[in-house]
Amino acid sequence: MSPPATPAVRDRLRIAIQKSGRLSEPARALLASAGLSWRESRDRLFCYGESLPVDLLLVRDDDIPGLIADGVCDLGVVGRNVLLEQAGERSEAGLPPVFREWRALGFGGCRLSIAVPDGWDWQGPAQLAGKRIATTYPNQLRAWLRQQQVEADIVVLSGSVEIAPRLGQADAICDLVSSGATLAANQLKPVLDILQSEAVLAGPVQPFGDVRAELADLLLRRMDGVLRIRDSKLLLFQAPREALPQVLQLLPDAEPPTMCPVDGSETLALQALCHGAMTWQRLEDLKRAGARGLMVLPVERMLA
Numbered sequence: 001m002s003p004p005a006t007p008a009v010r011d012r013l014r015i016a017i018q019k020s021g022r023l024s025e026p027a028r029a030l031l032a033s034a035g036l037s038w039r040e041s042r043d044r045l046f047c048y049g050e051s052l053p054v055d056l057l058l059v060r061d062d063d064i065p066g067l068i069a070d071g072v073c074d075l076g077v078v079g080r081n082v083l084l085e086q087a088g089e090r091s092e093a094g095l096p097p098v099f100r101e102w103r104a105l106g107f108g109g110c111r112l113s114i115a116v117p118d119g120w121d122w123q124g125p126a127q128l129a130g131k132r133i134a135t136t137y138p139n140q141l142r143a144w145l146r147q148q149q150v151e152a153d154i155v156v157l158s159g160s161v162e163i164a165p166r167l168g169q170a171d172a173i174c175d176l177v178s179s180g181a182t183l184a185a186n187q188l189k190p191v192l193d194i195l196q197s198e199a200v201l202a203g204p205v206q207p208f209g210d211v212r213a214e215l216a217d218l219l220l221r222r223m224d225g226v227l228r229i230r231d232s233k234l235l236l237f238q239a240p241r242e243a244l245p246q247v248l249q250l251l252p253d254a255e256p257p258t259m260c261p262v263d264g265s266e267t268l269a270l271q272a273l274c275h276g277a278m279t280w281q282r283l284e285d286l287k288r289a290g291a292r293g294l295m296v297l298p299v300e301r302m303l304a
């Protein structure tokens with residue numbers, strides 16, 4: 001691992017995202033929603049920013065924290081699991097922190113979990129004492145074992161961790177779990193989560209000392225706007241004035257609605273920005289409460 005480089009003065013911001021994999025498309029979609037567009041290079045490893053001086057570097061996700069540490073990239077979209085693992089590696093090596101989580105991005109959700117063979121009668125972490133635990137996340141596992149005051153052997157693997165107990169390489173594992181299907185297919189059960197992970201925007205610990213600070217601020221403000229309304233919907237409908245209390249009770253997650261009378265009648269036309277899920281059940285409840293002509297529209301952007 002190279003020492004942190006003094007960040008070069010640059011007038012463009014460079015963001016690293018996963019080239020291909022789980023975080024690749026959602027990361028691009030999020031950045032595009034924040035108004036970024038790019039001219040793709042032929043090798044598709046570098047995309048030149050057209051709408052703003054913000055370029056993309058397409059890389060393996062594991063390389064992203066190191067690229068930030070080396071000052072090659074300014075920001076990156078990476079799983080919290082990867083970011084913390086590499087932060088742990090630096091800290092074990094006595095190196096100062098150089099990257100950190102700037103924002104949680106709400107996709108790529110998974111857990112880093114301890115899993116044991118189905119047949120184990122799980123009593124708690126003390127049961128792992130003296131056992132071999134296979135993982136690709138040795139730094140987080142080591143820190144967690146230390147916290148639990150449990151001494152166990154960490155077997156570091158580069159992949160296919162779930163098969164280790166069946167191959168006799170380990171007694172338990174510590175790996176990413178989402179649906180749990182991979183564990184089940186390998187006769188393992190999750191017993192403890194040591195990390196809740198999701199994709200994050202990672203950036204340097206030290207603020208940028210040049211024009212990149214303004215660019216990063218602008219990008220963050222836009223991303224926050226996108227994240228805030230990602231699941232929001234604009235609800236349009238009409239309702240008799242007398243039904244208003246019941247209708248509004250069904251919209252606790254809405255911004256104060258805009259209302260206007262329809263042709264001087266006792267009917268109101270309403271427009272409400274709702275941040276929670278707009279399920280069929282909720283629409284049916286609204287209709288029962290007196291709402292008519294309900295229309296649910298997606299919201300693309302919002303400036304606070």
Ligand SMILES: Nc1ncnc2c1ncn2[C@@H]1O[C@H](COP(=O)(O)OP(=O)(O)OP(=O)(O)O)[C@@H](O)[C@H]1O
Nearest residue numbers: 018021022023060061062079081108109110176178
């Ligand atoms: N089963 C899962 N469900 C949801 N998210 C996951 C799952 N597995 C991993 N992730 C998240 O997605 C990130 C990227 O996973 P992916 O499998 O695409 O990475 P990879 O195989 O290491 O890719 P690369 O080729 O870039 O190294 C993980 O670091 C984690 O944050």
Ligand SMILES: O=P(O)(O)OC[C@H]1O[C@H](OP(=O)(O)OP(=O)(O)O)[C@H](O)[C@@H]1O
Nearest residue numbers: 159160175176177178179180181182183
């Ligand atoms: O709980 P689940 O929904 O089954 O997901 C968990 C699996 O997903 C990831 O593997 P991936 O499919 O990316 O394979 P890889 O680790 O070999 O890249 C992770 O390493 C687990 O093995």
Ligand SMILES: [Mg+2]
Nearest residue numbers: 060061062063
């Ligand atoms: Mg990887």
